[in-house]
Ligand code: ATP
């Protein structure tokens with residue numbers, strides 16, 4: 001026997017029963033984001049590998065071990081997009097969007113690819129809804145972006161949400177702080193986990209993420225970046241906080257908040273949900289004022305976030321999907337009447353109805369049972385005696401002489417005088 005094939009590990013099929021919940025997320029995001037001036041963008045599923053190497057950062061987990069990279073037949077190195085910010089920034093530069101009124105606000109809902117350990121809430125192909133506001137370093141852009149994600153999660157009914165907030169300052173503040181932190185880590189190297197010790201040079205900030213007890217003790221006395229913010233960085237962060245306070249958005253300052261991407265500057269944030277298990281991150285983001293320049297574009301400020309669709313679905317209160325409506329079912333007796341049935345169903349659809357016709361050769365009786373199961377509002381019955389229309393609520397039947405008459409009758413039934 002030929003072995004049956006399965007979807008690759010870490011991927012899944014979206015079945016029709018699950019489509020409604022996803023559509024609801026998409027429509028809610030669309031309404032909220034477009035209402036705030038964000039417009040939809042779709043970038044290609046794969047990009048030049050260099051975009052992510054430069055845009056996400058060589059030292060990140062994503063670039064070091066999570067990318068699906070391949071060579072195409074032309075010998076180019078391509079990568080299935082692991083995240084959305086670098087591609088959107090690439091598109092911003094590609095299309096000269098710096099000439100538009102700033103900030104340019106874009107949103108997307110797309111699938112992303114990371115080679116990680118597959119488990120509940122963690123997949124190798126997953127979906128994110130994301131938003132990017134590019135071209136302004138006004139703290140109001142930060143606060144608005146955070147507020148929009150906050151509202152999106154609230155509207156979707158994501159339970160037990162917490163917002164963690166921090167600021168990384170600019171690249172210069174970060175570099176100085178990084179050295180200070182590295183000295184602290186080296187001074188206590190013997191108490192650190194092997195992994196953290198091995199990454200002191202490459203990525204010392206990651207030590208805050210460790211769940212190793214010794215490392216956690218060392219981090220409790222570590223210097224804090226938030227205490228090192230100066231001048232405009234400190235002022236920027238204070239304003240972001242003031243605006244969030246004005247909107248009544250609660251947050252916790254988190255000195256250990258390290259986002260998995262190298263490009264962040266100033267504001268960073270993450271929403272978690274206690275309704276989720278170990279994979280508690282629902283969405284997050286931050287400011288990336290140096291990123292576009294790093295990609296070869298003009299110096300441009302930007303901020304954005306992304307939220308995982310699977311985790312939203314896991315954490316959201318599930319609402320029952322509305323049953324699809326079938327206005328008309330066209331039943332017919334024998335293949336010689338198929339053509340006529342086909343015409344009636346086509347006419348009904350052109351009139352804007354949802355109409356189905358028999359497609360599996362059932363007996364007339366079987367077709368009526370099937371129509372009842374579909375909860376069809378009307379059934380047109382074509383047999384040797386002509387055509388009748390049956391109201392499935394009252395079971396009244398009425399002779400009709402044409403497809404147009406069927407349509408007229410069903411429309412009348414939908415909008416009774
Ligand atoms: P995590 O800490 O869970 O690995 P992350 O920091 O890698 O998350 P981001 O790159 O910021 O996540 O992506 C934003 C959101 O996308 C996450 O909060 C999460 O909801 C979702 N997400 C990230 N990776 C996956 C994945 N492999 N499967 C499903 N959702 C994911």
Ligand code: MG
Pocket residue numbers: 260
């Ligand atoms: Mg991750």
